[in-house]
Amino acid sequence: MSEWANKRRHPRYPIRLPVLYKVTAPALGKAGVGWTRDLSERGACLELTEHIEPMSVLTLVLRTDKGSPELEAVVLWAAKSGVAGQAALHGVSFAHLTGEQQKAVYDLLPQKGHARLEGYRRPLELPVVCRPKGRTDPILRGRTGDVSRGGLFLLLPEAIPPDSVLQITIQTTRGNVEAEGTIVWVDPVEQQTPGGLVRHGFKFTDISWPNQMTLGLLLAEMP
Numbered sequence: 001m002s003e004w005a006n007k008r009r010h011p012r013y014p015i016r017l018p019v020l021y022k023v024t025a026p027a028l029g030k031a032g033v034g035w036t037r038d039l040s041e042r043g044a045c046l047e048l049t050e051h052i053e054p055m056s057v058l059t060l061v062l063r064t065d066k067g068s069p070e071l072e073a074v075v076l077w078a079a080k081s082g083v084a085g086q087a088a089l090h091g092v093s094f095a096h097l098t099g100e101q102q103k104a105v106y107d108l109l110p111q112k113g114h115a116r117l118e119g120y121r122r123p124l125e126l127p128v129v130c131r132p133k134g135r136t137d138p139i140l141r142g143r144t145g146d147v148s149r150g151g152l153f154l155l156l157p158e159a160i161p162p163d164s165v166l167q168i169t170i171q172t173t174r175g176n177v178e179a180e181g182t183i184v185w186v187d188p189v190e191q192q193t194p195g196g197l198v199r200h201g202f203k204f205t206d207i208s209w210p211n212q213m214t215l216g217l218l219l220a221e222m223p
Contacts, residue, residue, distance in 0.1 A: 012038040012045070013109055016149035018063045018216040019046060024072075025057035033217045034087070035149060036062070041106055043073070043094055047087035049213060051080050058092065062108070063220045065122065069104035072096050087209055121146040121153065122219050128154065130168040133180060142197060144170065147215060151181060151204050155197035159186050166202070174214050179207035 017036045023029035034048040052058070056075045061068050073092040080088055094105070124147045129139045140160075145153035152170075160166070160183050170177040185201040192198050 010040040010042045012040040015039040015108060017108075018149075018220040020061040020063070020220050021046070021048070022059045023052060023056050024059050029056070033213065033220050035212065035216050037089065039105070039108060041102070041109065043076075043092050046090045046092055048090055049088065049209075051078055051088045052090060054078055057095070060092075061220070063122075063222065064108055066107055067104060069101055071101055071105070087212075121148040122222060124218065124222070127171045128152075128168055129171075130154075130156070130166045132160075133165040133167050145199070147219065149212065149215070151184075152202045154183075154200040154202040156200060157197060159189075159192065159198045160200060162186060165205070168202070170215075172214065172218055174217055177207075177211045177214050179204050179211060181205050181207075 015036060015038065017039070019034050019036055020031075021034060022031040030050055030052065032049060034046050037045040037047050052075055054075050054077055058073045058075065060071045060073050062071070072095045074095050075090055075092050077091045078088065079090075094101075097105070124144055126144045126147075127141070128144055129141050131137055131139045140156050140158065142154060142156035145155055147153075147170075152168075154168075162183050162185055164183045165180065166183065167180050168178070170179070181202050181204045183200050184203050187199045
């Protein structure tokens, strides 16, 4: 029996993936996009915009850098946020998984000896404008190289020092995404190309739920 099929315990890992969902029972209903908050071999906690009743059956499509497994899941519990513009949490259990589907889920989980992953970056080039927080400096125009729930690979016309706080606007086909975040790394001078864009790692520190949903939709719609 393969390792992934022989597991007796099913720990959950804080893996953030965009997910498409559709209610299929008791009747065809809502469809939309959300994020996983955590993931295990047998289920997940989902962050969705709308409240879905317990015992509803969902078809889920997880968007990952290892493919897009389609799964059936049952909603075990649902917690309304009670606050407009906030995520509604749902606990789901995967149902009727084939061996191939089980392996697809297992392959997303960190294996023994590897650090846990909080999410996956997807290549996505979009125009972005940014400005240091609380300052009147001219805006910088650049682009993203990849995008995740937690941050961006950011290319800018000049080097911004680590720990700098920026306010950014990502221009997308789904509307602008506004966020605040911190530069966590920048290419050293010897790796920069004169006249070229400079590579930065950017971590979100303040991004609203509607903006998170816009990013999730963009990533989920990617082929």
